[in-house]
Amino acid sequence: MRDYKSLAHTRWDCKYHIVFIPKRRRKVIYGNLRKFPEEIFHELARRKNCKILEGHLMSDHIHMCVSISPKYPVSHIASYLKEKCAIEIAKNVKGKQRNFSGEHFWARGYFVSTVGLDEDMVRRYIRDQEKNDANREQYDLDW
Template structure:
């Protein structure tokens, strides 16, 4: 993997760590819904030329480390990924649609930070999300 990407008139390296959650932080990402969300994110990332460096779908949030071409804003891409994946989950079936009130699957906001020299640490953090959360649950009062 080359560090810099090339377009016709630019050379770029734009990496972001992105996190978003289901509405009310429900543990809604499991089984078939989790697979639908993952597949939809991968499909639209491929269509838009976004490289998914690392990613993980937890039951109550999504973690992505991505490289987004500079022709797209981060907000546009997050909106696209959240919108398309929510639409796919809604069309999955009536049982999953009933769980989501008001036709809203994802919460409104998101968290994004740029990735620089700490890329490897962020990738490791995303990779080890499940183990980290299970440790925290064991020590919680």
């Protein structure tokens, strides 16, 4: 049985696979910065009544499986997560004290796909990112 959520007049189960990349796809998500966005994303999602079901941080991109209420557009949630996370990174990791609105940590766009009935497959794909990336690099070297 699927886990449907409810609003006043709606029953829903809306899950999305979202991917962001840092500006210029730099490999900057490592060390101290690797654990930091995870905590921020979960807190920001809670503020918008969303839930991050699965997530994985690579050095140059982030994959997430997010359950989003139908009252919010996916673009709004993706923009909100990226914007507020960039501000928190500037404040807590880079040590900036003010003028956060100009921070550009993430690239402009994002990838989104509906999960639908393939939720287990998408969550497994996100979980196995390290392995998938290693296989791709091995394939690239075989050329």
